Amino acid sequence: MFGDYIILYLSEIVKCFLHKTCSLEVINIYELFREKIKHVKVDKKYTNADIAKLTGYKTKAIEAFMCGARSSSGMANAIAQALKIEM
Numbered sequence: 001m002f003g004d005y006i007i008l009y010l011s012e013i014v015k016c017f018l019h020k021t022c023s024l025e026v027i028n029i030y031e032l033f034r035e036k037i038k039h040v041k042v043d044k045k046y047t048n049a050d051i052a053k054l055t056g057y058k059t060k061a062i063e064a065f066m067c068g069a070r071s072s073s074g075m076a077n078a079i080a081q082a083l084k085i086e087m
Contacts, residue, residue, distance in 0.1 A: 030071045033080075033087050037066065040083050054082035 040046065048066060052059040055078040064070035065079070080087050 033076055034066055036085055037079060040085060051079060051082065055079055
């Protein structure tokens with residue numbers, strides 16, 4: 001679940017500080033948000049087309065956001081509101 005990603009991320013930060021070596025990849029906030037969206041899509045059986053209808057964006061735009069080709073705070077906020085989740 002989403003919490004697993006946060007635990008993994010935090011454990012890498014702790015290792016970084018304790019061992020003074022950092023193999024931590026920067027995790028973009030949108031990557032974490034996309035994971036949350038994926039879980040909601042499975043739970044509610046939504047497709048990218050469903051999210052597009054809810055947000056008013058085109059399906060291709062939602063697909064681009066979900067695969068990481070596009071990062072937009074406006075789109076992220078619209079998706080969060082449509083799915084009733086926090087960013």
